[in-house]
Amino acid sequence: MNTKRIIDCERKQFQKMINFRLSHQFINIGVGIVILSIVMMFIRAFAMDSETEWLKNILQKTLLVGMLLMSLSKDKLEDEMTVSLRAQSYAIAFVVGVIYALVMPYVEYGVSNVVHSGGEVYKDLGDFQVLLFMLMIQLMFYHVLKRYR
Numbered sequence: 326m327n328t329k330r331i332i333d334c335e336r337k338q339f340q341k342m343i344n345f346r347l348s349h350q351f352i353n354i355g356v357g358i359v360i361l362s363i364v365m366m367f368i369r370a371f372a373m374d375s376e377t378e379w380l381k382n383i384l385q386k387t388l389l390v391g392m393l394l395m396s397l398s399k400d401k402l403e404d405e406m407t408v409s410l411r412a413q414s415y416a417i418a419f420v421v422g423v424i425y426a427l428v429m430p431y432v433e434y435g436v437s438n439v440v441h442s443g444g445e446v447y448k449d450l451g452d453f454q455v456l457l458f459m460l461m462i463q464l465m466f467y468h469v470l471k472r473y474r
Contacts (some may be wrong), residue, residue, distance in 0.1 A: 344408075351398040358391030385453045392460040396467075410470040418463035426455050 362384050369380055400407050430449055 328353045345397070346399045346403070347394065347397045349399050349401055355391045355394030355396075355398065358387055358394065359472065361440045362388040362391060385457075388458065389456055393463065394458070396460060396463055400471075406474060410461070411467055412474065413468060413469035414463050418459045421462050422455060422459035425458055426450055 366381075366384050366388075369377055369384065373380070433448070
């Protein structure tokens with residue numbers, strides 16, 4: 326009986342973690358953070374010195390946080406269908422993100438060798454690029470799936 330209670334407690338905690346969503350107002354906060362981060366990235370790229378690597382890293386992280394807030398926020402009308410569509414969009418984003426992370430370095434290597442016709446070095450994708458791609462895919466597929474439900 327004691328192990329059954331432990332299993333039930335763990336199942337409740339797991340379900341609470343799976344069903345975690347922020348309130349609907351966080352989507353507006355996330356959009357604001359994303360827009361502000363993108364504007365600041367353009368300002369940094371064109372108006373500031375290139376010596377602000379720390380600012381680039383901070384802006385990349387805030388962009389990811391804004392997109393994560395958008396991804397985790399509820400819709401105005403949250404039902405079983407939107408929960409299912411959100412889960413599908415996360416699964417699609419994961420699969421496409423893994424394929425992207427595996428294939429893109431080779432594509433980039435091949436293109437850079439063709440363009441520069443020299444021995445370009447193979448380089449891996451950064452964590453920012455993969456996470457940004459996965460969050461963009463998740464948000465895009467979620468809204469497309471919602472539109473065609």
